[in-house]
Amino acid sequence: MSKNLKTVPDNVIEYQNKEYWEERYSKLESHETFDWFNKTYKELKPLFDIYLPDKNVSILMLGCGNSTLSEDMYDVGYHHITNVDFSETVIENMRFRCKDRTEMSWIVMDVRDLTFQDETFDAVIDKGDVWNPKPEIVENVKKVVDEVVRVLKFDGKVLNHFSNLEIVLEHKNGKIR
Numbered sequence: 001m002s003k004n005l006k007t008v009p010d011n012v013i014e015y016q017n018k019e020y021w022e023e024r025y026s027k028l029e030s031h032e033t034f035d036w037f038n039k040t041y042k043e044l045k046p047l048f049d050i051y052l053p054d055k056n057v058s059i060l061m062l063g064c065g066n067s068t069l070s071e072d073m074y075d076v077g078y079h080h081i082t083n084v085d086f087s088e089t090v091i092e093n094m095r096f097r098c099k100d101r102t103e104m105s106w107i108v109m110d111v112r113d114l115t116f117q118d119e120t121f122d123a124v125i126d127k128g129d130v131w132n133p134k135p136e137i138v139e140n141v142k143k144v145v146d147e148v149v150r151v152l153k154f155d156g157k158v159l160n161h162f163s164n165l166e167i168v169l170e171h172k173n174g175k176i177r
């Protein structure tokens with residue numbers, strides 16, 4: 001993380017603003033990476049070993065940012081990863097950084113409005129995406145959850161990682177548990 005970059009904005013509500021993230025990423029060197037909550041593939045591997053033992057699964061990475069998670073997962077065999085983020089800057093930088101990992105894709109997309117078909121993915125990973133549960137953004141959270149449920153395959157899984165909380169949801173019988 002660059003020295004002149006504030007990690008936390010004055011108001012956490014800024015985390016949902018595309019402009020905030022664009023400005024933040026535009027101040028970084030294009031090759032820089034940062035993993036929120038210091039959680040990298042190494043720390044999350046035990047979770048993936050349990051819930052994603054088959055490396056051929058199709059994975060949607062929400063709000064990928066400039067985390068090393070996707071490239072590290074790719075390098076151990078998870079090749080079918082679709083990374084989305086609403087920052088054009090970070091997607092362009094990460095696409096270039098990972099240009100040799102040819103089966104992985106990088107798409108500018110708002111997670112509140114995913115353009116994928118219903119039941120596209122075997123698993124959805126939300127690592128470090130900041131969703132502050134204040135009443136005014138609950139509606140946004142609901143939109144994301146609704147979209148995730150819609151694009152997740154029957155029997156698919158959602159792996160959600162916050163600072164100290166790991167949530168694994170399974171899509172069974174039309175319900176998320």
Ligand SMILES: C[S@@+](CC[C@H](N)C(=O)[O-])C[C@H]1O[C@@H](n2cnc3c(N)ncnc32)[C@H](O)[C@@H]1O
Pocket residue numbers: 015016021034035036062063064065066067084085086087090109110111112126127128129130
């Ligand atoms: C806290 S960072 C987490 C980045 C990365 N997943 C990690 O764990 O290091 C949140 C990321 O989500 C992206 N983001 C926030 N809201 C989004 C939205 N509505 N649609 C797409 N991306 C979003 C931001 O641009 C940022 O890259």
